Amino acid sequence: GENVEQHPSTLSVQEGDSAVIKCTYSDSASNYFPWYKQELGKRPQLIIDIRSNVGEKKDQRIAVTLNKTAKHFSLHITETQPEDSAVYFCAASLGDYKLSFGAGTTVTVRA
Amino acid sequence: GAVVSQHPSWVICKSGTSVKIECRSLDFQATTMFWYRQFPKQSLMLMATSNEGSKATYEQGVEKDKFLINHASLTLSTLTVTSAHPEDSSFYICSARDFAGAGTSSYNEQFFGPGTRLTVL
Numbered sequence: 001g002e003n004v005e006q007h008p009s010t011l012s013v014q015e016g017d018s019a020v021i022k023c024t025y026s027d028s029a030s031n032y033f034p035w036y037k038q039e040l041g042k043r044p045q046l047i048i049d050i051r052s053n054v055g056e057k058k059d060q061r062i063a064v065t066l067n068k069t070a071k072h073f074s075l076h077i078t079e080t081q082p083e084d085s086a087v088y089f090c091a092a093s094l095g096d097y098k099l100s101f102g103a104g105t106t107v108t109v110r111a
Numbered sequence: 112g113a114v115v116s117q118h119p120s121w122v123i124c125k126s127g128t129s130v131k132i133e134c135r136s137l138d139f140q141a142t143t144m145f146w147y148r149q150f151p152k153q154s155l156m157l158m159a160t161s162n163e164g165s166k167a168t169y170e171q172g173v174e175k176d177k178f179l180i181n182h183a184s185l186t187l188s189t190l191t192v193t194s195a196h197p198e199d200s201s202f203y204i205c206s207a208r209d210f211a212g213a214g215t216s217s218y219n220e221q222f223f224g225p226g227t228r229l230t231v232l
Contacts, residue, residue, distance in 0.1 A: 001171075032219040034219075034220070034221075041202075041226075041228070042225070042226070043204060043223040043224060043225045043226055044155065044204070044223050045223075046220060049219070049220065051219070089154060089155065093219060096160075097143065097208055097219060097221070098145065098157055098160060099145070099155075099157065099206075099221065100157070101154045101155045101156075102154065103153075103154050104153075104154050
């Protein structure tokens, strides 16, 4: 099955700085790559996603890049704010729509 | 739109009892639902894929006789944890895929329920 690795496991940034989280996947057939934000005790919330036919996607302060050749994708958060503090998960999906999640990154934005 | 609910939100039970968790898609039809388990400070692990009108497909290592899944309608899937033990204590989350693609995001998007916190004493 698909194996997704995520780095770093923790990330502390100063408010206003950028945060970058990187993920790699193992199955070249994966075609859908969502990113989720999860606050303690809550459901994962989709913040951005990208399909394999697109290299980059941006939504306000959040962007995702995908390198199919290298089988890695990254989440970029610019101008971080305290409310961006949460656990972020990347995931990858094959055509069967099952999601394989990365281990998660705990992001702390220091005021 | 694309709202998924779970019930109960939390449950405490004694070891050896069974617990049923419901997952409902409130405003769309979900031919496929997924059940995940999340231990504290860990990631979501897919347990099984629930298909309406057919048997669930379980991931490797998940006991199908312990985690019974029923998907009897296009809006409801249930997970029953049978003979629960303390090691089954976890956060159980379902998700549903909007087959019609009526969500605002891509066709592949899954919509997650709020989760059920199970504590087995």
